[in-house]
Amino acid sequence: MTEKFTTLRGTAVPLLRANIDTDAILPSRFLTRINETGKDGFGGFLFGDWRFEKDEKTPKPEFILSAPEYQAAKILLARDNFGCGSSREHAVWALKGYGIRCVIAPSFGEIFFNNCFKNMVLPVVLPEDAVVGIAAQVDAGHRELTVDLDAQTVTAPDGTTHAFAIDAARKDALLKGLDAIGVTLAGWDKIKAWQDADRVKRPWNYLD
Secondary structure (H helix, E strand, O other): OOOOOOEEEEEEEEOOOOOOEHHHHOOHHHOOOOOOOOOOOHHHHOOHHHHEOOOOOOEOOOOHHHOHHHOOOOEEEOOOOEOEOOOOOHHHHHHHHHOOOEEEEOOEOHHHHHHHHHOOOEEEEOOHHHHHHHHHHHHOOOOEEEEEOOOOEEEOOOOOEEEOOOOHHHHHHHHHOOOHHHHHHHOHHHHHHHHHHHHHHOHHHOOO
């Protein structure tokens, strides 16, 4: 059991670039770290090359996450093909470690998209014009969005609601806070019933 994802209300940060790859999300030199949680772990190096000077400590003032109003962001807005590139799950760890629980974009890299669900980060696919429209409101200073997983909606600052699609099984796992092991254990009664029936049919297949 991990942290459930139900309704998320929080600051959105617009990073409207296309093809942001996993090496940009978390540069490869940080992959040897062992602490994946918190801003002192992988989250501390989210967008490391864009966010910090060469000393990896001094924020670049021009990068959006350096602005005080975005440092507690929970939702990230991006353009097409977010999370493309390598399969590193660390990219999702960095986002979650920073505090980002939802990424909204017109499309995602497939492996990154799958890794999000493994780590209780919700990837939301919305049309590009919807993402750009929401980002314009955020840029204007209306920064809070609401993501309702149960209703499958994103509510923009002006109250406009955008519906999104999600696989039913993945939605259920997020709502219940179940990782892959948790999903398996949730069906333990059925697994045990099958084993008991199979033990009767094929007793030679069991050592005890």
